[in-house]
Amino acid sequence: MGQEKTPKYTTIIHKVRLELDLSCNEYCVADIIFSLSNNPDSKIQGWCWATRKTIGKFIGITDRGITKIIQRIIRKGIVEKDEETKYLKTTSLWYNSVVLERLK
Numbered sequence: 703m704g705q706e707k708t709p710k711y712t713t714i715i716h717k718v719r720l721e722l723d724l725s726c727n728e729y730c731v732a733d734i735i736f737s738l739s740n741n742p743d744s745k746i747q748g749w750c751w752a753t754r755k756t757i758g759k760f761i762g763i764t765d766r767g768i769t770k771i772i773q774r775i776i777r778k779g780i781v782e783k784d785e786e787t788k789y790l791k792t793t794s795l796w797y798n799s800v801v802l803e804r805l806k
Contacts, residue, residue, distance in 0.1 A: 718799050722780065730761050731771045732780050736792040736801070749789035 712733045719729045734757055738750040745751075758768040772790065775781045779795050 713804070715800060715803055718803050722795070722799055723778065724775070724780070727761070727763060727767075728771050728775050728778075728780075731757060731763075731768065732775050732792055732796055733800070734760055735781055735790050736796060739791040746789060749784065749787070749791050751787070751789045 712730045714726060714729050719726070722729075724732070734752075735750045738744070738752050739748055754765050754768040754772065757763075758765055763771070772781065772783075776783055779793055781790050781796070782793055783790050
């Protein structure tokens with residue numbers, strides 16, 4: 703992951719989390735993906751290219767656990783994966799539900 707820094711915190715908006723049917727871990731992983739894909743210093747603008755292992759280290763979840771969480775949040779339409787590169791990014795559902803709520 704190189705120059706990426708460990709996210710300092712995740713603010714969970716539980717009303718939105720429940721509306722999106724996300725566990726706290728799913729919400730945290732989506733938030734990390736959002737943060738890393740929107741880092742202006744990233745080599746790959748708009749996409750999170752961190753490994754599952756790195757994401758898991760941020761919040762203390764195994765590689766296998768992160769893989770399962772990512773699969774679930776992809777199915778829920780919160781995250782999308784580029785099949786060629788395997789990079790991740792959050793969808794407009796995340797932006798419209800979480801990011802816009804934070805701006806209120």
